[in-house]
Amino acid sequence: MATPMKIVHINFGLETGGIETMLVDILNEQCAYATVYLLLINEQIDVNLIATIDPRVVILRIGRPKGSRNPLYITKLNAALLRLKPDVVHCHNHQIARLLWGRTGRRYLTIHDVQVPTSYFGRYDKLFAISDIVRQDVLQRTGLDAYRIYNGIRTEAIVARTAYTANEIFRIVQISRLQHNKKGQHILLNALRELVYTYQLTHLRVEFVGEGESRTYLQQLTNDLGLNNYVTFAGLKTRADLYQELQNYHLLVQPSLYEGFGLTVAEGMAAGVPVLVSAIDGPMELIDNDRFGYSFPSGDAHQLAERIRGLVLDYESKAVRTMATSARQHACTTFDVRQTASRYLASY
Structure with a gap:
């Protein structure tokens, strides 16, 4: 039997919002087919939202306080990735790439809006866009072709x-x-x-x-x-x-x-x-x-x-x-x- 793919999703926090609620749904679907982790950098967490995550998803909380520049938290982030050795590192904020050291797994970024700053796009192996208009926006501003995958809801x-x-x-x-x-x-x-x-x-x-x-x-x-x-x-x-x-x-x-x-x-x-x-x-x-x-x-x-x-x-x-x-x-x-x-x- 093939070893399940190991996927780590990374976001800064998990407060109530469109990105976060969609991410929870993705986690709950993917954990039926892969080993899935959610790595949260900051301490801002919506307890009601996190409670809806499937127990098969392993949640890792770095716990960085809002506004903190203490490098200890970035060390903890990278140590966690080094320990997990994931196949996939799926980021949900473009700035996360600047915090990652070395190469632990293939890096992906979902771009959730138009006019997202592009400085770190080149540090990802593949870009995803949530709509055709986001894809076109990225292409026009960078020449990079993101792969469009529509956001989803639990219809x-x-x-x-x-x-x-x-x-x-x-x-x-x-x-x-x-x-x-x-x-x-x-x-x-x-x-x-x-x-x-x-x-x-x-x-x-x-x-x-x-x-x-x-x-x-x-x-x-x-x-x-x-x-x-x-x-x-x-x-x-x-x-x-x-x-x-x-x-x-x-x-x-x-x-x-x-x-x-x-x-x-x-x-x-x-x-x-x-x-x-x-x-x-x-x-x-x-x-x-x-x-x-x-x-x-x-x-x-x-x-x-x-x-x-x-x-x-x-x-x-x-x-x-x-x-x-x-x-x-x-x-x-x-x-x-x-x-x-x-x-x-x-x-x-």
Whole structure:
């Protein structure tokens, strides 16, 4: 019997975010076919997220404090790799290569966004890109050809919406880190103000799921726009809860200003929830240029408001139901994490 491949995934931390949640799913899939380790450099750990990792995955924590420059932690990192002698070292942040000494296994990097600094790309044996737009971005800036493997989600765990009726309250959800200069939550708030005060659509409710550095700013903006009765900041939710609750929303809006993929858009599609995204490359790739979702010009709050208004008025139409059903089928066949994990294993 052949010896199982030994794979070490390395990331700086394991806090709640798209990269981290996708990484956990990859680990849980790969450990059925290989010996898998997760090596975490920093001490920042989400205990709820780490608890969802399959017990067959060996977790090694270097425990470096935030901001520390103590070389002892880098020594511990490299000593662990030397002891493990992995076949594959799969990194999930481009800067990790600068911390690695010698050659312990083949080195791979997954590039999770556009405009990632390229200084250390040449230190990896192979680059992976999470979307075609990320691949094109890397190629244009470096001449290096990354191999595209879409991020994946646990589609089988997501409960799908089945009825497309507009209730007394029309629920809109936005799921991401509260980082308005990237994720564009302020654009959605300005659109909501127009919908409520110009079009009198007072049955709309927006729920922001996530935490981040922009929370205080966004809460103040909500107050300044007179939207306190229409907006909820729900904080973080576990994926188990989110996968059960997605079906209860009428619409998922992702107003990002730049984005290499958009994992929550794929999750909304898999839940059969209509999705409305800014017309930038990553999200547009997900919805196949309006084939499986709706879009609006990036940064344009008025056009976002118009798009939401149109969907609210047409929500019970056959067109909306057909779009959402087709999007669910597309997400389940294209963005399933089992397929993602399998493609990584075949590409090492």
